[in-house]
Amino acid sequence: MMNALRLNEGFPLGLFTERTGLPLASIEKSALAARRNGLLETADGAMRPTPRGRRFLNQLLAGFLD
DSSP states (O other): OTTGGGSTTOEEHHHHHHHHOSOGGGGHHHHHHHHHTTSEEEETTEEEEOHHHHHTHHHHHHTTOO
């Protein structure tokens, strides 16, 4: 996830479960907070950083850590 969000195009949503074995719902709370802060968007079946999310990438990534 940390590497995938470094890509401007982000990653296909299905790739998360495929690579981690976890349901996408396991990151929904963090993803929702990132969307509310304007750091993340989900569109066209992919999750990607917004322009603001790319500027504050460390903050975006930290939101997914426990």
